[in-house]
Amino acid sequence: MPHTSHRSYGWELPSVAPCVSLSGGVLTFSEPEQIIEDNEPGLKLAVILGGHLSLRFPDEEVVGVAGPAYHVTLSETPYRVQHRFGTAEPLQYVTVRMPLDTLANDLDLDPAWLSPRFGTRLGLSPAGLNQRANKAILALGRQMLSPPIPGPMRTFYLAGKALELTATVMAALTAQTGTVAASLRSSDVQRLNRARDIVLQRLQSPPTLPELARLAGLNVNKLSTGFRQAFGHSVYEFVRDQRLLLAHQMLAAGDISVAEAAHACGYTDSHFTKVFRKRYGIAPSLLR
Incomplete structure (x- = not known):
């Protein structure tokens, strides 16, 4: 999520092993706001626990994401996305970002294998996907939003949960893609x-x-x-x-x-x- 003066609660970990950056919080706005965010190549996962926002990639239609849901983006090139926030209810969120080389080299997750899960192929960047969040994904998101472990072990806890959350989402996408692939070319x-x-x-x-x-x-x-x-x-x-x-x-x-x-x-x-x-x-x- 973008930096904003309207965050009423939040935290950020710009670098946790292996090269994973995390953020989370609750955003409130007194008036509608639009923010432009520049992103590096890689995987970005945003779990929306409550509230809603809209996203727009260059030359594409506006896409709405209303919690409980998640939005995941995969890109091999830098990309820009426009966020629009409303005033009706707070936006509760957790985000996980992983560079492309981290996915491939540290986590053994080939981006070329991931891209069909987004209904595209690597090179057509960025590829985004919205899905309703299941109970397991929501539980992990809530644990990260308000981590139960304080002090020095908090970062260690969040790093583990971030990997677990990402793995859970990827497993859900893989299962869905397998079902689709059985009957769809x-x-x-x-x-x-x-x-x-x-x-x-x-x-x-x-x-x-x-x-x-x-x-x-x-x-x-x-x-x-x-x-x-x-x-x-x-x-x-x-x-x-x-x-x-x-x-x-x-x-x-x-x-x-x-x-x-x-x-x-x-x-x-x-x-x-x-x-x-x-x-x-x-x-x-x-x-x-």
Whole structure:
């Protein structure tokens, strides 16, 4: 996470063996804020325990990440990412960063082996992936956010937990990739990525499943089953979550009414309030 004067609690370990840097904390903002972060080549894992943010890589669409979830990025070149933070709720996070040479030389984790887990190949940098965090990942993230061991052993504890957290995430991605690989070819994965991008571009009025399948070059069955395998959600669930995240961001920015947010995201007022409350636990009017 970027340095910010709005951190109400946090810590950083810029270098722990083997060449791993960690940070974590709770960020609160009195007004929406946008921060540009420059990153070195390597692996970056951010576990979002609570709250939400949006990310944007150069020449790509904005991607929302709402906790409990994790975002992991792999890049063989330096890259820049834009973060946007809202005001509705604190952002609780833990991040782990590992350089490419650490992955390959110290941890015996070949980046070329990792890249297919991101639905890409090394050289197409950066590659990012969002997933819902399971109980094991959340437990490790919470242990790192508030380490139970004080004093000199704290760094040792956090270094071990960082490696365990990264291994747990990589194992989850490997298991998921194995399931996808059993029924999806690389060309199918590319078409599914295209389908996801089309949905993100047309959130207000998304295409029907048959239309989306045609635009992506898939049949409806392959789109439906493959989308869930590749992204962990059905197309409908993905559209719903991205719409609600967009609405949350607009309302938190304070320059749009609830009715306008509902319309912009393709909802009627009454249905919007219901699904928004179910997703975030508060009425959308409370963000105004």
